[in-house]
Amino acid sequence: MKRRDFLKNIFVLGTGLALAPELAAGKLAEAAWQTGGELPGVVVQPTYLHFRSLTNRTRTDAIVVHHIGNTNADVSAATVHEWHLANGWAGIGYHYVIRKDGTIEQGRPLGTVGAHCYGENYHTVGVNIVGNFEIAEPEPAQMASAARLLAAICRFYGFAPGSDTIFGHRDFNATACPGENLYVRLPELIRMTQAQY
Numbered sequence: 214m215k216r217r218d219f220l221k222n223i224f225v226l227g228t229g230l231a232l233a234p235e236l237a238a239g240k241l242a243e244a245a246w247q248t249g250g251e252l253p254g255v256v257v258q259p260t261y262l263h264f265r266s267l268t269n270r271t272r273t274d275a276i277v278v279h280h281i282g283n284t285n286a287d288v289s290a291a292t293v294h295e296w297h298l299a300n301g302w303a304g305i306g307y308h309y310v311i312r313k314d315g316t317i318e319q320g321r322p323l324g325t326v327g328a329h330c331y332g333e334n335y336h337t338v339g340v341n342i343v344g345n346f347e348i349a350e351p352e353p354a355q356m357a358s359a360a361r362l363l364a365a366i367c368r369f370y371g372f373a374p375g376s377d378t379i380f381g382h383r384d385f386n387a388t389a390c391p392g393e394n395l396y397v398r399l400p401e402l403i404r405m406t407q408a409q410y
């Protein structure tokens with residue numbers, strides 16, 4: 214091999230090695246999107262987030278509802294993703310984020326184990342309704358979207374919406390989440406979800 218060809222091969226090999234992890238991450242995010250996008254009956258906004266390693270969830274029989282809590286701002290799934298990466302997590306811990314205008318954004322891929330409710334992540338889907346519901350009220354558009362989303366998740370996994378399948382974070386952990394003003398409306402959200410189911 215001529216020295217020039219040798220160097221060319223080294224260059225190609227080097228480039229390939231440098232690009233491989235990014236390409237792999239891109240494919241992972243794309244595959245993850247297929248998972249989220251396959252949830253029928255609800256429109257979910259793609260976010261194309263890149264995650265560190267994730268684990269598939271083998272059982273799903275409940276949904277845990279959260280709020281943001283530390284701010285009442287209209288934060289995005291991408292912002293929460295940055296926060297949770299900074300925690301050293303794989304990425305956003307919630308599977309869905311519902312913005313103030315009712316837009317449902319994809320968080321962690323639906324089929325993977327979340328990081329949102331200590332001790333319950335291996336069998337639950339985490340939904341964050343954006344806001345601080347200790348001080349504010351959920352928007353009507355958020356309640357309507359949450360009902361559609363929760364009904365779609367229940368249909369997808371084959372369990373009926375009820376007080377034994379839809380919980381607030383505080384039902385499991387010592388936290389104010391999902392905020393008093395949303396927590397007292399969980400029975401209403403469950404009835405709305407049942408109407409969509």
Ligand SMILES: [Zn+2]
Binds near residue numbers: 280382390391
């Ligand atoms: Zn929470």
